[in-house]
């Protein structure tokens with residue numbers, strides 16, 4: 001077993017796991033032996049601003065945000081490529097410009113599609 | 124079993140270091156007292172100065188001002204506590220994890236100070252929460268805050284892990300919740316917490 005090339009990895013894994021879990025276990029043991037937990041509603045309140053907490057921390061967001069995130073990607077990717085394009089613009093040939101134009105048009109098409117679908121109007 | 128102090132010094136001379144769990148525990152706690160980051164009035168300016176390079180509270184392991192009560196060990200009441208603010212202060216104190224300590228800094232925090240006669244000023248935060256160290260002054264100098272800090276460290280050092288006189292956070296029976304006062308018609312309701320403060324009898 002010790003001749004297995006992965007043996008040292010396994011040992012490292014066990015040691016790393018112990019390194020992480022031992023302090024947690026010790027802290028838990030300490031809490032059980034010495035330090036009793038005294039929870040109450042004020043202490044367990046979800047917000048820590050000093051005022052009375054209202055509602056729940058698990059708020060849900062509208063799925064419409066997801067579409068916005070996707071559309072944001074269009075501009076994001078475009079900006080990433082437009083910047084080097086603009087920097088190297090003077091030294092570029094006709095073919096490179098055409099390729100960039102196609103790329104931009106492709107992305108604009110995505111935006112146009114979203115627009116036509118009515119995603120940009122907040123329902 | 125506690126080690127005899129003289130024996131410990133003698134062993135230390137020989138290069139042997141002896142300690143107890145209790146000592147280690149208190150050493151760890153007193154060397155990393157993290158205060159909560161909030162200031163109430165003019166005294167807060169002195170508290171800020173204390174943390175800066177000139178006075179350097181970091182020497183005591185206490186420069187890590189925490190923005191959340193869950194991560195803080197020490198509440199420095201640095202300034203005037205108005206009756207509007209008192210419920211918030213008490214609620215934040217409740218939300219701190221044990222063990223927790225309080226330093227009442229300045230005349231206002233310990234008694235209402237120059238504004239004691241004000242209709243809206245709480246006459247000392249110790250009406251609602253247990254205060255460990257009071258510092259007089261208006262405002263106390265940063266040295267005074269550091270002195271309070273060292274006093275607190277001494278207090279932490281002297282706390283025992285077991286036994287009848289063990290501190291609150293190790294005692295399952297001890298008070299865990301400090302009632303948050305509510306604004307009433309003329310004053311806060313209740314006007315004080317009988318568990319931590321007894322109303323003084325005025326003899327005329």
Ligand code: SF4
Pocket residue numbers: 164165166167201202203228229230231232236237260261262263
């Ligand atoms: S004690 Fe003096 S300096 Fe401190 S908050 Fe009160 S008035 Fe301000």
